[in-house]
Amino acid sequence: MAHLAHYKEAHPLPFVITHWINLVCMVCLIITGFYIHYPLFGGFMGACRGLHICCGIIITINCIVRLILAFVVKSAPTAGTRSVVRDYKTWLPQQNNKHQLGAWIKYYLFAQKDHPLGAKLGVPQKLSYLLIPIILLFMAWTGFALWIPTSSWGISQFLIGAWGVMTIRIVHYFCMFVFIIFMCIHIYLANIEGLAPTKLMFLRKEAPGLVYDPEKRNVVGFDGLGEEPSYGEAPSKRDLDAEGVKC
Amino acid sequence: MAVQVAENSRLAQIMESRGISRRSFLGYCAGIAAMIGLSEAAAPEVAKALDSIIYVGAEDAPHALTPVIWMEGSSCTGCTESFAQVDTPDAGSVVLELISLNYCETLSAAAGHSMEDARLHTIEREKGKYILVYEGSVVEGWEGNALRVAGEKGTDLLLETAASAAAVVAFGSCACDGGWQAARPNPSHACGVQKFLQKNQVNVPVINIPCCPGNPEWLVAVLVEVILMGRIPELNDKNEPKLMFDQTIHDNCPRRGHFENGEFVYQFGSIEEEKGYCLYALGCKGPQTFTNCPIVKWNRRVSFCIESGAPCAGCGVINPMNPAMNWVDENTPFLARHRFFSFFGNPVDPALIAGVVTGVVVAALAVHGIGMKLTKRTDGGADFETIRKYDKIHETPNAAEYAAAADKLYDELDAQGLEERKANHRKGGDK
Incomplete structure (x- = not known):
C-alpha cells in the first residue's frame, strides 16, 4: 500500500526545472570528468574541458538558485496533500517525521514491516539531500581552484596554499564518486516502490493514491484523480504556511 | 641610442672583447625587456641600463655598480653553478660576471677574514642599496648552529645582512621554501628566507625565484628591473615576479x-x-x-x-610560508601520475577506495532490490504504520483517534479494491 497520491504541489515547476538542470549537468560532468581523467582516445579533450567547465558553472549557479528558491517558493510538506509551505521547511526536521531516523533505517533493513508515516522526504533522504549542496559547492570550490582563469582568486589561492594543486585534483576526482554513489541510491530508492515519483518529478504527471492530512498527520482518504473512485476526505488546498500550522 | 650603447660604451667593448656581436646583445636585451613586462622596443633602454650598472672602474662610469652579496644557506651550490655556467661566455654571463659581487662563498677569490670584511663593508657603506641573493634553505635546527661561518650562526648572518638590504632575492627552491631539505621529516627545520625573515620581523622585500636550480635568466631579469625601473618587480602572492x-x-x-x-x-x-x-x-x-x-x-x-x-x-x-608543502613532498613520485593521498603518513589510493565503495553500494542495492521484491514492497511499498511509534509512546493528543480512523479507512479501501492492504492478505494476517 503506502501509495500516497502524487500531486504537482510536491515538486513545483521551478524545482522540476532545477532538477532537470542538475541531472543534465551532473551526467555531462561525470562523463567529461572521466574523459579528462582517463583520455583513452584522443580528439575530445578541448571539447570535454569546455563542457565540463560550462556545466560546472551552470550547476553551481543552479545550486545557489535552488537554495534561494527554497525560501521563496512553496511546496507540499508531504506527498498526498495539496497544502503548501515554504520549501525550506520540508528540508528541516518536521512534525511529520521527527524521531523517525531509526524507523527508516529499520524499514530499509527489513527489520520493520510497516512503512513509516513520513513527510515528503524520508529522514535518510533528507540528510543526504542536505549534504549534496554542501559537497556540490565544495566541488565548485576545488574546480575553480583548478581552472586557470579562477585559480588566482583569493578563495582558490587559499585552497592551493593549503593542499597544493595535485591534492585538489585528487580530492575533486574522489568527490565525484560521492555523487555517483548518491545518484545510484537516489535513483534506486526513488523507483523501487513504483515509478510514480519519477513521472511526477520529470513529467509532472500526477498519480492517484492515499490522501494525507498534514494537520492530523495521518492518512484520511483516497484520491482517484478521476481514474478511480475517490474515498474519504479530499486533499486540502489550504496554505499551511499562512496559517502557521506546524508541518 | 642602442647602437651607441652597443658600439661605443664600455659594455660594448667588453662584449666585443669576448666575441659577442651587437646583434646578439640587443637580442638578449629584448628578451630581458619582455621578461620584465616591457615591449621589445625597450631593448635600447635595457641596454642602457645594463651599461649603467656595469662597473668598469672608470671615473666616468655613470653609476657605480649595484653591489650584490651572495650568501649560501643549506645548499648544494647548484644555484651558483647555474648562475656561473660559463662554457662559452655570452651576454648574460658578462652582465652577471660584472655586477659587483662583493661576497660569494663559492666564487670569491678571497677567503677568511678579508671575505667577512667585504660583507661587513658592503653592509656599512651601501646600506639600503645592495641586493642580497640567498641560495639554499635557512636551517633553524640546532639553534642555527649547523651553518656557522666565521664563528657566527648562519641564521644571525642572514638577519644581519638582510636587515640593511634593498631587497632579498631568494634564488632557487631551497631559498624559497626550504626545497628538498624541508622534505619530511625535516630534521634540520629548514625553511625559506621569506618565512624566516617575517618570523624575525625583518621587513625587507623578498623576491622568490624558484626551481632547482634557479634559472640565471630570471635573476638577470629581476636585477635589471630593480635597477632599470628602480622598483621591485610586480609579485604574485608567493612573492614570485x-x-x-x-x-x-x-x-x-x-x-x-x-x-x-x-x-x-x-x-x-x-x-x-x-x-x-x-x-x-x-x-x-x-x-x-x-x-x-x-x-x-x-x-x-x-x-x-x-x-x-x-x-x-x-x-x-613553492609554498614560501609552508615548508611542509615543499616541491619534493608535493611532487613525488616524480615519474608516476599522482593518484595517492597521504593519510597519516600512509599512501592511500582514493580512486581505488571510491571504486570499491561504489561497487559495494551497487551490489548492496541489487541485493536490497531482491529483498524489496520478495517482501512485495516494489508495488507501492509496504503498508503504512497506522501510528508513529513516537506518538504512541508519548501519547500525542488525537494521534490514537486519527490512527484508528486510518486503520478503518485502510480496511475499507482494501474491501473496495482501491488500495490493497497487504497485511490482510498475508498468511494468518499479521495486521
Whole structure:
C-alpha cells in the first residue's frame, strides 16, 4: 500500500526545472570528468574541458538558485496533500517525521514491516539531500581552484596554499564518486516502490493514491484523480504556511 | 641610442672583447625587456641600463655598480653553478660576471677574514642599496648552529645582512621554501628566507625565484628591473615576479597539442615516446608548475626538461610560508601520475577506495532490490504504520483517534479494491 497520491504541489515547476538542470549537468560532468581523467582516445579533450567547465558553472549557479528558491517558493510538506509551505521547511526536521531516523533505517533493513508515516522526504533522504549542496559547492570550490582563469582568486589561492594543486585534483576526482554513489541510491530508492515519483518529478504527471492530512498527520482518504473512485476526505488546498500550522 | 650603447660604451667593448656581436646583445636585451613586462622596443633602454650598472672602474662610469652579496644557506651550490655556467661566455654571463659581487662563498677569490670584511663593508657603506641573493634553505635546527661561518650562526648572518638590504632575492627552491631539505621529516627545520625573515620581523622585500636550480635568466631579469625601473618587480602572492611565474609550464608546453589529442607516453622506450607525445601519464608536473621554462628554457636557451624528453618534476612549485608543502613532498613520485593521498603518513589510493565503495553500494542495492521484491514492497511499498511509534509512546493528543480512523479507512479501501492492504492478505494476517 503506502501509495500516497502524487500531486504537482510536491515538486513545483521551478524545482522540476532545477532538477532537470542538475541531472543534465551532473551526467555531462561525470562523463567529461572521466574523459579528462582517463583520455583513452584522443580528439575530445578541448571539447570535454569546455563542457565540463560550462556545466560546472551552470550547476553551481543552479545550486545557489535552488537554495534561494527554497525560501521563496512553496511546496507540499508531504506527498498526498495539496497544502503548501515554504520549501525550506520540508528540508528541516518536521512534525511529520521527527524521531523517525531509526524507523527508516529499520524499514530499509527489513527489520520493520510497516512503512513509516513520513513527510515528503524520508529522514535518510533528507540528510543526504542536505549534504549534496554542501559537497556540490565544495566541488565548485576545488574546480575553480583548478581552472586557470579562477585559480588566482583569493578563495582558490587559499585552497592551493593549503593542499597544493595535485591534492585538489585528487580530492575533486574522489568527490565525484560521492555523487555517483548518491545518484545510484537516489535513483534506486526513488523507483523501487513504483515509478510514480519519477513521472511526477520529470513529467509532472500526477498519480492517484492515499490522501494525507498534514494537520492530523495521518492518512484520511483516497484520491482517484478521476481514474478511480475517490474515498474519504479530499486533499486540502489550504496554505499551511499562512496559517502557521506546524508541518 | 642602442647602437651607441652597443658600439661605443664600455659594455660594448667588453662584449666585443669576448666575441659577442651587437646583434646578439640587443637580442638578449629584448628578451630581458619582455621578461620584465616591457615591449621589445625597450631593448635600447635595457641596454642602457645594463651599461649603467656595469662597473668598469672608470671615473666616468655613470653609476657605480649595484653591489650584490651572495650568501649560501643549506645548499648544494647548484644555484651558483647555474648562475656561473660559463662554457662559452655570452651576454648574460658578462652582465652577471660584472655586477659587483662583493661576497660569494663559492666564487670569491678571497677567503677568511678579508671575505667577512667585504660583507661587513658592503653592509656599512651601501646600506639600503645592495641586493642580497640567498641560495639554499635557512636551517633553524640546532639553534642555527649547523651553518656557522666565521664563528657566527648562519641564521644571525642572514638577519644581519638582510636587515640593511634593498631587497632579498631568494634564488632557487631551497631559498624559497626550504626545497628538498624541508622534505619530511625535516630534521634540520629548514625553511625559506621569506618565512624566516617575517618570523624575525625583518621587513625587507623578498623576491622568490624558484626551481632547482634557479634559472640565471630570471635573476638577470629581476636585477635589471630593480635597477632599470628602480622598483621591485610586480609579485604574485608567493612573492614570485608575476610575469615569469603566473603561467604553468603546461600552458606553454611544446607537447601541449598531444595532450589535447589524448596522445600520451605510458612507458619510456615506447613508440609513443619516440613520437614525442605528452608526458603527463609518466608523471609530468607541468600542469601544476607555474614557471615560464618552455619560453626562457635552460642552458642558454637551448632546451628544457620536457623538450628533452623528461617529465617535469615540478621543482618550481613553492609554498614560501609552508615548508611542509615543499616541491619534493608535493611532487613525488616524480615519474608516476599522482593518484595517492597521504593519510597519516600512509599512501592511500582514493580512486581505488571510491571504486570499491561504489561497487559495494551497487551490489548492496541489487541485493536490497531482491529483498524489496520478495517482501512485495516494489508495488507501492509496504503498508503504512497506522501510528508513529513516537506518538504512541508519548501519547500525542488525537494521534490514537486519527490512527484508528486510518486503520478503518485502510480496511475499507482494501474491501473496495482501491488500495490493497497487504497485511490482510498475508498468511494468518499479521495486521
